[in-house]
Amino acid sequence: MALSGARAPMAALTEMARSDHIMYGSDWPFVARDFVVEQIENLRTMPYFADDRFAAMERGNAARLFKRFADA
DSSP states (O other): OSSSHHHHHHHHHHHHHHHGGGOOOOOOOOOOOOHHHHHHHHHTTTGGGGHHHIIIIIIIOOOHHHHHHHHH
């Protein structure tokens, strides 16, 4: 997902995909940094990404999928 830090799209996404299949990406630098920060803060407060699910979405899921980048 990218720049979808609102409850409605995240509710739909988490209904369709398990949390270990979701990866976060922003459109920075093409979107203002302040907007990216706001979206990340929104995601961190959502119950869909509680506990370790946010960290997994932010990096862990991608590292598991792209093993050669896991230590980068």
